[in-house]
Each structure stands twice: as C-alpha cells, then as structure tokens.
Amino acid sequence: MFSPLIDRLIQALKRLPGVGPKSAQRMAFHLLENDRESANIIAEALAAAAASVNRCELCRNLTEQNICSICDDHRRDKSVLCIVENPADVVALEQAGSYSGLYFVLLGRLSPIDGIGPKEIGVDLLGHRFQHGELLEVIIATNPTAEGEATSHYVSQLAKRYEIKVSRIAHGVPLGGELEYLDGTTLAHALGTRREL
Amino acid sequence: MTSALYEAWAMTSDKWQKTELAYILHSRKYNDSDVILELFSATYGRVTAVVNTSKQSFRYEAYQPFCPYSIAWSGRSNFKKIRYIDALSQSIPLQAQAIFCGMYLNELLLRLLYEQEPQDALVFYYQQTLLDFASLDGLSLGELEPILRRFELYLLDELGYGLYLSDDEDGNVLDGNSSYQYVNQRGLVPLGSYLPDDKQLIFSGDVFKQIAARDFSDAKIKFAAKLLCRKALAALLGGKPIKARELFKYSGF
Ligand SMILES: [Zn+2]
Numbered sequence: 001m002f003s004p005l006i007d008r009l010i011q012a013l014k015r016l017p018g019v020g021p022k023s024a025q026r027m028a029f030h031l032l033e034n035d036r037e038s039a040n041i042i043a044e045a046l047a048a049a050a051a052s053v054n055r056c057e058l059c060r061n062l063t064e065q066n067i068c069s070i071c072d073d074h075r076r077d078k079s080v081l082c083i084v085e086n087p088a089d090v091v092a093l094e095q096a097g098s099y100s101g102l103y104f105v106l107l108g109r110l111s112p113i114d115g116i117g118p119k120e121i122g123v124d125l126l127g128h129r130f131q132h133g134e135l136l137e138v139i140i141a142t143n144p145t146a147e148g149e150a151t152s153h154y155v156s157q158l159a160k161r162y163e164i165k166v167s168r169i170a171h172g173v174p175l176g177g178e179l180e181y182l183d184g185t186t187l188a189h190a191l192g193t194r195r196e197l
Numbered sequence: 198m199t200s201a202l203y204e205a206w207a208m209t210s211d212k213w214q215k216t217e218l219a220y221i222l223h224s225r226k227y228n229d230s231d232v233i234l235e236l237f238s239a240t241y242g243r244v245t246a247v248v249n250t251s252k253q254s255f256r257y258e259a260y261q262p263f264c265p266y267s268i269a270w271s272g273r274s275n276f277k278k279i280r281y282i283d284a285l286s287q288s289i290p291l292q293a294q295a296i297f298c299g300m301y302l303n304e305l306l307l308r309l310l311y312e313q314e315p316q317d318a319l320v321f322y323y324q325q326t327l328l329d330f331a332s333l334d335g336l337s338l339g340e341l342e343p344i345l346r347r348f349e350l351y352l353l354d355e356l357g358y359g360l361y362l363s364d365d366e367d368g369n370v371l372d373g374n375s376s377y378q379y380v381n382q383r384g385l386v387p388l389g390s391y392l393p394d395d396k397q398l399i400f401s402g403d404v405f406k407q408i409a410a411r412d413f414s415d416a417k418i419k420f421a422a423k424l425l426c427r428k429a430l431a432a433l434l435g436g437k438p439i440k441a442r443e444l445f446k447y448s449g450f
Contacts (some may be wrong), residue, residue: 019228111225112440113304119443141413146288147263152395154385157447185287192290 006032060105060122064089072093077101079136081129083112083155085109085143093141101139103127107119109142109151122142126155130162137165144171144189214218216269216281218320219244224260232260234269234279235307239320243310246270246277263299263327264288275312291325293335294448298325298345302439304347309356309433318356322348338448342423343413349426350411360407360429361385373404377406379425381432397424 002010006028013024031039055061056068065071070076070090082100084090088101119181131133140160142148156166172190173182182190205369219238227233231232236244238405246268248260270277291299302323310316319449326348353359364370364375366384379398385405400421408423433437 008298042337043380050390096229110300110444112300112444114225115440117443118446119439146296147293153293153296154444161447188287188290 033045055107059103060125061103062088069161075100078134080139081133081135081137082139082141083126084141085148085151089141101137106142106151109145110149110154112145120152123154126160130164132161135162135164139167139169141169151174216267217241217386218285219266220320220323221262221264221266222307223258223262228266229248236259237310237316237320238268239317240315242314242316243306243312244270244277245275245312246279248279248282254423257346261288262303263291265324277286289324289331291327292333293416294338294445295330295333295335295341296386297441297444298330298341299437300349301345301439304441305352305430305438308439309352309430319352322351322355326400337396338445339419342420343411344412346419346422346426347411349430352424352427352431356433358433359430362405371406373401373403375402376400377402377405377423379428381428398428 001007004046009028010024011020012023013019016024016169019027031042039083048066052064053062054064056063056070056071059068061068061070062153065072075102082093083104083106084093085106085108087105087107090105093099093103096148099105104122104126106126107187108116108121110116110118110121129152130138140152142151142155152168156168159166170193172186172193173179178188217238217240217311219236221234222237222243223235225233227247230249233249234246235249236242236246260282264287267281267283267285268279269281270279272278306323326344329344330341335341350360360379361384363373366386367374371377371385376399377385378388379400380386388399403423404418405423407413407415407418408422408425413422
C-alpha cells in the first residue's frame with residue numbers, strides 16, 4: 001500500500017510509546033506532505049542525540065557531557081543525594097524547584113523476576129559515591145510500589161553501612177485531595193507515615 | 198431461570214471462569230494499554246493473563262504483588278484475558294527485608310509452579326506466610342528465616358518433592374546421635390555407607406528430627422535447614438539460581 005520508504009518511516013514511528021499504526025501514518029503524511037522542514041529538523045536532532053547522549057559518570061542521568069550539568073553545578077549542595085528510578089523523576093523534582101542537592105538515577109528498580117538485581121541498578125557506582133563522596137544525607141525517592149520499596153530498603157541498608165543519614169520521601173494524601181476519594185492503600189500509607197505536630 | 202437462559206449462561210461460564218482468589222506474582226507492561234499478569238490462583242494454580250488497562254481505567258502501578266485480588270478471566274489457551282479484577286483488601290504490608298522475602302517467594306513460585314494445576318492449599322499457605330512476614334518489622338532476617346523455611350518445606354511437599362526426614366533411606370528410625378547425610382532423591386543416608394560429595398549436608402539424627410518437626414529455635418538447626426532447602430530446591434531449579442537471593446547481600450542470607 002505504501003512505497004518502501006514511507007512504509008519504513010511508519011514502522012519506525014510506531015516504535016514510539018503511545019504511537020499506534022493510525023497515528024504513525026498520520027505523522028508520516030503530515031511530515032512528508034506539509035512540513036518537510038520539521039522532518040529534517042527532527043531527523044537531525046534525533047541522529048545527533050542518539051549518537052552523543054550517554055550517561056553521566058557520577059549520577060547515570062542522560063547527558064552528552066561526561067559529567068551532567070547538575071553534578072557539575074558548584075552552587076548545588078554536594079552533601080545531599082536524592083535517589084530516583086528514572087531521568088523523568090529528576091525533571092519532575094527539578095521543576096518542583098525546592099531541591100538543591102545532587103541526584104543518582106538508578107535507571108530502574110529492583111525486580112529480580114525481570115533479572116534486575118542490585119548490580120543492574122548501579123549499586124556498585126552508588127556504593128562508590130557513598131564511600132568517597134562528601135555525603136551527609138541520602139533521600140530515597142523511588143516509587144511507592146513493592147519494587148520501589150524493596151529498592152528503597154536495599155539502598156538504605158547500603159547507605160547505613162557508611163553511616164549516612166537516610167530518609168524516604170513521604171507518600172500519601174495529595175495537596176488539595178479529599179480523603180473520601182483516596183484508595184485504601186494510599187490512606188493506610190499516609191496514616192502509617194504521619195508526623196507529630 | 199428458563200432453560201435457554203441457563204444454556205447461554207452455561208456456555209459463557211465454560212469460557213469465563215467465575216471470580217476467584219488470586220495473587221499477582223509478577224506484572225509487566227506489554228504495550229501502552231496491556232499489562233501481563235503472572236497469577237497464582239487457588240483453583241487454577243499458575244495462570245498467565247493479560248489485562249487491558251485502558252478499559253479498566255487502572256494504572257500499571259495498580260497491579261501490585263502481595264495483594265489478594267478477586268479475578269475472572271476468559272480464554273482456553275494458556276494466555277487468558279482478564280474480564281474482572283478487584284483488590285479484596287489492601288496489599289499485605291511487608292516492611293524492610295520482609296519485602297525481599299516476599300519477592301523471593303514470588304520468584305520461587307513463578308519458577309516452580311506448574312501451569313493451571315490446582316493449588317488451593319498452597320495459595321492459603323502462601324497468604325498466611327505473607328501475613329506472618331507482615332507481623333514482623335522486617336529488620337531481623339533471623340526472625341524471618343523460620344517462616345521462609347517452613348514455606349520452602351511446604352512447597353517441596355506440595356510439588357511432590359517433600360523431604361523424608363523421619364526415617365533413613367532404608368526406613369530405619371533415625372538415631373539422634375548418629376550422623377546422616379542428605380542426598381537428593383535418596384533421603385537420609387547413614388554416614389559411612391555413602392561417599393560424601395557434599396560434606397555440608399551431614400548432620401546428626403537429632404538435627405534432622407528437629408527440621409522435620411519445623412522447630413528452628415536453635416541457630417544450628419536454622420543453618421542446617423537453610424542448606425537442606427537450598428540443596429533440595431537447587432535440584433528443581435536447574436542451573437539458574439533465584440535472582441532475589443542477591444537482595445540479601447547485606448543481610449547474611
Ligand atoms: Zn550527573
């Protein structure tokens with residue numbers, strides 16, 4: 001139905017998350033019919049990023065430098081390390097704007113059945129940071145899933161070996177949320193991690 | 198109920214199981230809308246099923262292990278389609294190393310359970326084991342280990358590979374003071390009559406008797422039981438060890 005090059009483009013676009021055959025076709029036709037300039041911009045940006053973006057040597061976040069701009073920023077507090085699952089979590093925390101320490105990106109979470117153990121989430125590199133860094137505090141910001149909790153406990157055990165203070169971000173009632181609409185597990189978690197006033 | 202209606206119902210119910218208790222051993226995203234669930238259910242044992250999250254308005258994170266679900270599925274193949282899924286309660290709250298223990302259990306079950314073979318008793322034993330884990334703060338592996346050992350021994354029994362620890366391989370009652378060696382597929386062999394290939398598994402009759410009675414109060418018995426279970430399970434797992442054991446690196450597992 002499509003010529004080989006158009007078919008190849010549609011197949012390529014379909015690899016993106018959230019893009020099915022219909023939207024891939026729509027995107028392909030849009031770029032080829034109406035917007036050649038964007039097509040070239042996307043192609044060049046994609047090729048350059050795929051060729052040059054790697055992992056930061058200190059925090060494993062995505063960057064084309066050896067050390068990312070956050071790790072390299074002298075104004076940031078080097079005594080605090082926030083541990084997250086994914087690069088997107090760093091973006092979310094940076095947008096919140098209230099954290100000025102450094103990050104470590106696990107690029108996943110402990111999931112033994114999927115073959116993801118401590119080594120696969122970069123625990124060796126993290127242990128090195130704990131041992132040789134100037135860290136005083138570690139904040140664990142993994143997700144409140146069973147795997148996220150397991151990851152949190154494993155990392156906290158590791159940090160405590162180096163006598164670093166460990167805390168876990170709170171999970172519970174969202175701001176502006178109403179109790180009656182919360183699910184039981186979230187509510188139980190919020191109760192379990194209540195704080196004294 | 199008219200007979201026509203009944204027939205229609207019977208036809209549907211043949212393909213569409215009524216709801217039943219199941220635990221999620223593992224879930225993984227298949228694509229944007231579908232999540233594949235590895236289930237451990239009472240009447241059908243291990244079942245693989247796919248759930249369409251866009252239809253059920255469930256997030257991927259909503260499918261958690263250690264939580265009892267009421268589930269109905271359809272399909273005759275080994276790959277079922279979830280028709281209904283609802284959590285019966287909150288997740289059993291495992292803390293600290295108890296989560297590692299729970300993950301270890303799930304991986305063990307995923308590797309060893311036969312697909313679609315009834316496991317009523319085992320599901321309830323599994324549930325009780327999780328509740329026992331949850332009753333502890335999870336900080337001491339020493340407290341969790343006896344619960345883990347009882348589960349492993351129970352699982353071996355249910356799979357048909359139970360350990361016979363009350364008699365030796367010839368059916369003689371154990372002598373508490375004599376030494377025996379545990380040999381896979383044979384059982385307890387009096388020392389001297391077997392060329393030991395695994396010196397670790399030589400203990401006195403008393404040690405084996407206490408393991409048979411599930412009494413792990415003594416540290417020596419606890420250690421012996423760990424080696425014994427590991428040996429018996431390794432024979433079923435083949436060359437690939439349980440990955441979840443790596444989680445216990447700082448716990449001395
Ligand atoms: Zn960095």
